[in-house]
Amino acid sequence: MTQDMSPRISDDDRDTAIERLQEAYAAGFVTREEMDERLQVALTARTRGDLVPVLASLPEKDTGSTVAIAARGGRIQRRGGWRVPRTLKIESEFGKVELDLSRAIIDYPVIDIELRLQYGRARIVLPRNATVDYEGLGAEWKQPVYQAPRRGSTGGPHIRISGAMEHGRLKIRHRRR
The missing domain is CATH 1.10.8 (Helicase, Ruva Protein; domain 3)
Structure with missing residues (x-):
């Protein structure tokens, strides 16, 4: 034996x-x-x-990882209990991007999202207690739309959005209830 x-x-x-x-x-x-x-x-x-x-076949663990997701058309979508990397690079030519961070697992106090949209649209849903900075995002066609929470929020992660949008649109809002 x-x-x-x-x-x-x-x-x-x-x-x-x-x-x-x-x-x-x-x-x-x-x-x-x-x-x-x-x-x-x-x-x-x-x-x-x-x-x-x-x-077997799993990537090595990297605590400060960068994840890049690219799509020519179609949809890039993350929602539910997904683990948000320290840096997230999203590139979409014609598609739709939906990032719901409201129920995601966020291990870092600051998250960087680099967004590159050509003709698509994007929506980012933030946790209620998160803060956001999107001044590093260049927009040629339409400026991002941000719906600030009614009450000031603190204590959550800080989300920094940078990159470029040619003819794309971005809506940012906080999770409701």
Whole structure:
């Protein structure tokens, strides 16, 4: 009978593997079905060898990561409990961009979003307690529309939006209730 001589893993090792898997899912590297399958393996893993298939093909964890998403047409959409990277670069020629940060996992006090729109439109929904600065965003055709909250908000992340919009439109608002 062959025994696995790999050292046993701790709860911290298991939690780290699960966190990497969730980050890969949020960034679009694995599908929901793959994540569910890998989560089951990670939750029952006893050795480092058991975690190998869970972590196979996942990007290395980078705490200050930059994620770039580009589309010629179509839709770029992030919503729900996705993990927001420190820097997010979005480029869209003709499509629609929807970034809902209101329920997202935001680990950084400052988030930079570099937005490049040619002919599309974008909408960014902020958490209620977030602040925003979009003065670094150049607009040739229409200026961004920002709906400020009725009450001043503090204590949340600061979102800095920069980049360029040729004939695109951007609407920024805070989450309602």
